[in-house]
Amino acid sequence: MLEVHHLTIGHDGRDLVRDISFGLALGECVLLAGPNGTGKTTLLKALATEGAILIPTNIPKVKGFSVEAFIRTGCYRESDWRGRISKEAEGRMEEALRMLGIEGLRKRDISTLSDGEFQKACLATGLTRKAEVLLLDEPTAHLDVENRIDVLRTLRDVARKTGTAVLFSSHDLHDALRVADRVFALTRDGRFLASDPHNREAILRAAFPNLENQP
Secondary structure (H helix, E strand, O other), X not given: OEEEEEEEEEEOOEEEEEEEEEEEOOOOEEEEEOOOOOOHHHHHHHHXXXXXXXXXXXXXXXXXXXXXXXXXXXXXXXXXXXXXXXXXXXXXXXXXXXXXXXHHHOOXXXXXXXXXXXXXXXXXXXXHOOOOEEEEEXXXXXXXXXXXXXXXXXXXXXXXXXXXXXXXXXXXXXXXXXXXXXXXXXXOOXXXXXXXXXXXXXXXXXXXXXXXXXX
C-alpha cells in the first residue's frame, strides 16, 4: 500500500526526524502523534503523492459552493477541460456521499454545514479521487466532543469499508486511540516510533513522557 524507507524530514535547513521507515496496509487506520514541533505536519506533506492524498482540514467554508460542487472542484485533476469528472469518479462520489451519511446534503451550501459535516465532505473528495491512502492533519481540531467522536469513527469506517489506508494526526489521544489500529509517534529528540496493535499505549508514553501524570 504505502512503503516508506529511511525518510528524513525537516525545514529551514534543520532535520527534525531521520530514518523514518514504515508500511501502511490496506484498511488500516493509524494515529500519528507527537508533541508540537516534532514534524507531524511536515511528515504528512512529505508523504503526499498521487496515491496518498493529503486532505485539507483548515480550508474555509466558502459561501456559494454546494457540497457536490465542492467535491467536484476538489477533483480537478481528474476532470476534463470543461470541469467534468468521469463516470467512474461520479460513481465513487455517489458511494462516498452515501457511505459518509451526507447524501442528503449534496445541494447544501458548504458555508451552512457544521464543522463535522464539512470534514466528511472533505473526506468525500479524497474517496472520489480514489486515493489509496488518506492523510489528515488534525481533522478533529476545533470540533466539539460529539463531532470529534463522529469524525474519528468515520475515519475508521472509511478504512474498513473501502480498504483505504488512513493516517491522521491528532492531539485528542484518548479518543483517537479508540479507532486507531496502530500508532506512529515523533519524539522531541527526533525519533520515529511505530507500534504494533498491542503496544500502542507504550509508544504514546515514549513520545509523551509525562502522559501518565496528566489528569
